Amino acid sequence: MNDLHTELKKSIIDQLNLEDMDVSDIENDEPLFGDGLGLDSIDALELIVLLEKDYGIKLEDPNQGKEIFNSINSMVDFIEKNRTK
Amino acid sequence: MNKKYYIKDYVILRQGRLIRNGEVLLEAGNPELKDFLRKIYKSFGMRYPKFFKMDDLSRLGFLAAEILFDQEKPEADTALIFANSSSCLETDKAYSKTMSGFPSPSLFVYTLPNIVLGEISIRHGLRSENLFLVQDRFEPTTMIDYSHSLLNKAKASNVLCGWVDLHNTDYDVFLWQIAASGRLEHNEEELNKIYLPE
Numbered sequence: 113m114n115d116l117h118t119e120l121k122k123s124i125i126d127q128l129n130l131e132d133m134d135v136s137d138i139e140n141d142e143p144l145f146g147d148g149l150g151l152d153s154i155d156a157l158e159l160i161v162l163l164e165k166d167y168g169i170k171l172e173d174p175n176q177g178k179e180i181f182n183s184i185n186s187m188v189d190f191i192e193k194n195r196t197k
Numbered sequence: 198m199n200k201k202y203y204i205k206d207y208v209i210l211r212q213g214r215l216i217r218n219g220e221v222l223l224e225a226g227n228p229e230l231k232d233f234l235r236k237i238y239k240s241f242g243m244r245y246p247k248f249f250k251m252d253d254l255s256r257l258g259f260l261a262a263e264i265l266f267d268q269e270k271p272e273a274d275t276a277l278i279f280a281n282s283s284s285c286l287e288t289d290k291a292y293s294k295t296m297s298g299f300p301s302p303s304l305f306v307y308t309l310p311n312i313v314l315g316e317i318s319i320r321h322g323l324r325s326e327n328l329f330l331v332q333d334r335f336e337p338t339t340m341i342d343y344s345h346s347l348l349n350k351a352k353a354s355n356v357l358c359g360w361v362d363l364h365n366t367d368y369d370v371f372l373w374q375i376a377a378s379g380r381l382e383h384n385e386e387e388l389n390k391i392y393l394p395e
Contacts, residue, residue, distance in 0.1 A: 128303075131249035152247070157302035173264045 116188050127162050128155050138185045148183075156181060168196035202345060203379030207391055208265045210237075210257060210370035217264055231368055233376035234260060250303060251316060253368075254281075257318065258313035258361040261372040265357070266321065273324050276353035277314045278340045280330035285310040291360040313361060326352055335360050335371070337388045344375055344383075361391070 121135045124144075128151065142148045145156070159181055161167040169191065171177065180190045209216040213233055215223040223240055225233050230322040235257045238248060243263060251259060285308060292304040305364070306312065311329035313392065318327065326347055329337060359372035371392050381387045 129249045131246070149346045154250075154303050154306055161302065 116187075116191065117184055120184060120191070122188060123162055123166060124159070127158055138184060140188075142183060144181055144183060144187075159187075163191070166197075167191050167194075169194045199345070202348060202350060202375045202377065202383040204381040204383050204387060204391070205374040205376035205379055206265055206267075207371065207373035208261045209391075210261055210368065215264065216222060217267075230363075230368055237264075245320065246341070247316075251286070252291075252307035252312075254285050254288065254302070254310065254361060254363045255307060255313040255316045257370050258359060258365060258372070259308055259316050260316045260319070261359065261361070261370045262357065263334060265372050271321050271323065271357070273322055275321075275323055275351050275355040275357055276325045276344065276347050277317060277323070277327040277357050278330075278341060278344055278360075279311075279314060279328070279359040279361055280332050280335075281310065281360060282332055282334060283362050285365055286333050287365070304306070317335040317357075335369075335389075335392055337385055337392075341383060341388075348375070363379045 117140060118135055121138050124130065124138070125133050125135070130149075139147065141153055144159075145151050151159075156177060160171050160177065163171065171180075203370065206218055208314045213225040213227045214221055214275060215225075215237055215275060221239060225236050230253055233254070237260050241264065243260075246257060248259060260388045288304060291302060292308050295301040295304060310331065311327065314327040317323065318325070327341060332339075337360075340358045344353075344358055347353040356375045357372060358375065360369065361372075373388070373391070375383050381391075
């Protein structure tokens with residue numbers, strides 16, 4: 113697990129108020145929505161804001177979200193390829 | 198002839214104390230609001246992760262309703278009639294601060310005072326009438342009239358009324374349930390006596 117995985121998990125826990133959850137509780141390949149972490153549609157909007165605020169990535173196509181926000185691994189992969197800061 | 202109704206149970210959250218039907222269930226000194234809310238949540242063994250995503254106004258109403266229902270599932274047509282004097286001003290201010298940078302979606306969804314009614318409805322599966330009033334001060338007449346009207350017209354089998362106010366760090370919560378029988382009549386005098394016991 114690289115630093116970006118850990119950094120992203122910390123940001124998600126903080127930004128989405130995942131109380132009582134620790135970095136070690138989130139698996140890299142675990143689904144973020146549905147049965148996995150159980151995030152909802154408002155959380156998805158917060159993740160879009162997080163991408164722009166922390167990594168300078170503006171999602172132009174909302175349909176991309178489903179693939180990007182599938183797991184921590186998919187988010188890290190997308191951030192590494194597209195980050196501007 | 199107007200049918201009489203009664204105050205079934207009530208809960209008060211005020212100055213670090215949680216009171217149910219006159220009995221102090223939890224006394225936390227004078228902690229920060231967030232710590233007080235967390236203490237109630239933990240003390241009563243609640244498990245509802247969405248609680249931590251709510252704004253403070255919704256958390257106050259949600260916790261009071263949890264304590265009031267006390268594991269007794271309310272009827273799905275239990276109406277909710279709430280009021281306060283500060284609307285959702287604290288969340289409005291917090292959201293306003295984010296607008297200069299990245300407006301927060303999770304704050305935005307709480308920029309209406311009646312969202313607390315939605316949170317309680319989702320939690321307990323209520324499909325019922327609900328109303329949120331913004332008043333100068335605790336003044337239960339409208340809540341009494343409206344709740345009795347709903348019960349008399351069989352629009353609801355039960356009514357949960359509440360005053361849930363939050364301004365700066367001051368919070369004041371008083372929730373009560375109405376029943377067809379009981380010791381205390383559901384009227385302005387009895388409600389004021391419970392709300393302001395001194």
